[in-house]
Amino acid sequence: MVKEVKILLHHYFYPHQSNNYRAKSLHHSSIVFYIILLFAFQLFFGQVEHLHRGVLGYATDISVENLLSLINEKRKENNLPPLALSAELSEAATKKATDMFVKNYWAHVSPTGTTPWEFISSSGYRYVYAGENLAKDFNTSSEVVSAWMNSPTHRANILKPEYADIGLAVVNGHLNGGETTLVVEHFGSKMAAKDFIKETDEQITYNYQISGTSAQQKIIPLLNSVAWSKTLSLTVTEFLLIVLFLDSLYIWRNRPVRLIGHSLSHIIFLAALLGAMGATGVGVIL
Amino acid sequence: MIKETHFHLFHQLLLIVLLGFVIILFFSFAGNPDMQFKVAIGTSLTYFVWGLSHHALEGDLHPKIVVEYLLIALLAIFVLKGAIYK
Numbered sequence: 001m002v003k004e005v006k007i008l009l010h011h012y013f014y015p016h017q018s019n020n021y022r023a024k025s026l027h028h029s030s031i032v033f034y035i036i037l038l039f040a041f042q043l044f045f046g047q048v049e050h051l052h053r054g055v056l057g058y059a060t061d062i063s064v065e066n067l068l069s070l071i072n073e074k075r076k077e078n079n080l081p082p083l084a085l086s087a088e089l090s091e092a093a094t095k096k097a098t099d100m101f102v103k104n105y106w107a108h109v110s111p112t113g114t115t116p117w118e119f120i121s122s123s124g125y126r127y128v129y130a131g132e133n134l135a136k137d138f139n140t141s142s143e144v145v146s147a148w149m150n151s152p153t154h155r156a157n158i159l160k161p162e163y164a165d166i167g168l169a170v171v172n173g174h175l176n177g178g179e180t181t182l183v184v185e186h187f188g189s190k191m192a193a194k195d196f197i198k199e200t201d202e203q204i205t206y207n208y209q210i211s212g213t214s215a216q217q218k219i220i221p222l223l224n225s226v227a228w229s230k231t232l233s234l235t236v237t238e239f240l241l242i243v244l245f246l247d248s249l250y251i252w253r254n255r256p257v258r259l260i261g262h263s264l265s266h267i268i269f270l271a272a273l274l275g276a277m278g279a280t281g282v283g284v285i286l
Numbered sequence: 287m288i289k290e291t292h293f294h295l296f297h298q299l300l301l302i303v304l305l306g307f308v309i310i311l312f313f314s315f316a317g318n319p320d321m322q323f324k325v326a327i328g329t330s331l332t333y334f335v336w337g338l339s340h341h342a343l344e345g346d347l348h349p350k351i352v353v354e355y356l357l358i359a360l361l362a363i364f365v366l367k368g369a370i371y372k
Contacts, residue, residue, distance in 0.1 A: 028350075031357040038364035233368035236361075261337060261354040265301060269333050272305035273362055276312040276329075280322060280369040 013243055015250040021258060025243050034236050041232055062181060064090070064168045066141035071158055071166065071185075074149060078159050086188065088125035089167020093184040095119050096132070100182060101173040108132055108286065120186055125165075131157045131187040136180050138283030144183050147285045154285060163187040230281050234274070241270050297340050304332060319370045326366035330359040 010016040012024045024030060064085070072082035096119045105111050116132040133154050138144045148154035157163075167186040175182070247263045250256075308329045315321040337355035341347040 028353055028357060031354075031361055035357070035361050035364055038361075038368055042364070042368055229368040229371070233365045237365055261341075261351055261358070264298065265337065265340070266358060268298065268301055268305065269358065269362070272308060272329075273365055275309045276326075276366065277369040279309075279312040279316045280319075280366070282316050284318070 014246050015254075015256070021250075021256055022260060023243050023247055026240075026247060026263075034240075038232065038236065042229060045229060061139060062141045062144060062170045062183060064170060067144065067168050067170070067183070067185070068166065070141055070145040074145065074158055080159060080161055081164075083163060083166040083187070086125065086165035086167050088123040089120065089165055089186040089188055090169060091167070092116075092119040092123040092125065093167040093169035093186045094171065095123065096186070097169045097171040097173075097182045097184045100184075101171070101175060104175060106134075106136065106175060106284075106286065108134070116186065120167075120188060123167075125167075125188055126191040127188040128191050129160070129162045129187070129189045131160065131163070133157050133185040133187075134286040135183040135185075136175070136284050138181065138183070143283060144285075147283060148185075151285055157185075157187055160187065162189050164189040230277070234277065237270050237274055237277075241267060241274075244270070293344070297336075297343075301333075301336055304336070305329070308332075322370045323367065326363055326370065329366075330362045333362065334359040 007016075007018065011018045014023055015021040016023075019027070068083070068085055075082055096116060099110055099114065099119070100106060103110055103112070109115050117127075117130055120127055120130050133148055135144045135147065138147065145158075148158060165188050167184075167188070169184045170181060171184075172179070172181050174180070244263045244267045248267065251258075251263065308325060311325045312322055315325060334355050337358075338347060338352060341351050
């Protein structure tokens with residue numbers, strides 16, 4: 001029994017007479033199998049997400065409280081006063097997030113030409129300075145703030161001394177066919193009361209139905225396609241790296257003559273893919 | 287023998303430099319999945335061409351080797367696609 005298992009392990013993972021001196025898991029047929037497996041997996045989750053939107057979820061741990069706390073920490077580190085959470089700016093941010101889901105866009109200006117300033121003004125916030133940062137597809141509050149701080153323009157917004165207030169909205173919904181979490185951040189500083197001129201602004205009414213839910217109501221996904229997809233990619237790459245390493249070890253010890261590609265080159269290539277994967281699957285900022 | 291070692295060393299170093307550049311590109315396009323996927327396709331093509339050139343210069347380019355590099359390049363595209371897209 002032990003001998004059979006040993007032979008089987010050798011056959012699949014180590015060069016041996018039974019596998020023509022190359023692990024069976026490195027044969028062309030095996031590589032075709034990994035390609036089909038990855039393709040089928042990606043196709044399956046793509047179809048499930050398209051046909052049954054409720055099944056796949058998007059688990060995020062982003063909250064207004066954490067975002068506010070992290071942003072104010074960054075301001076404190078730069079000797080700036082903290083920003084106060086404004087109900088009006090938060091309302092404007094929520095309207096903007098809802099508008100993006102309803103009109104299915106990802107931009108500072110909507111396809112119908114609505115600017116962030118119109119959302120801010122319509123919420124009743126009279127600003128002297130105002131700004132907007134957007135983020136989507138992130139998993140945690142710290143990832144969002146880190147991405148903003150790594151971008152010079154977003155960082156400038158967070159650390160702008162003129163701003164006194166902040167409005168935040170974290171909304172889950174469907175954008176461009178996929179489940180996502182949108183984070184909208186509106187900055188502002190109010191016009192002094194004496195500067196107010198009584199004016200009758202045109203009231204902008206919003207009849208949009210909120211297609212998403214607040215991300216603070218944490219979504220528990222039945223299947224998390226994002227995590228599964230990346231995990232499968234990592235598993236296949238790491239598995240091949242191990243088998244190729246064993247193969248290289250055999251070549252180094254026995255120096256056989258084989259008409260195949262160089263295992264060392266494949267190792268370098270797959271290791272680079274692992275490195276590149278470190279930069280994938282993160283969110284997007286705007 | 288020494289000439290052969292130098293040949294392999296030069297080619298492996300060239301591959302490492304190329305792939306190092308690919309990693310830099312991936313990080314500079316973090317948050318831009320479409321650009322990362324284009325880089326992934328470019329990387330796979332580069333590796334395929336590198337593999338064929340290396341074996342052609344080595345004098346052992348065989349259809350079996352061409353298929354092997356083609357499959358590894360294809361596998362890389364699917365591996366990276368799974369990691370890139372949410």
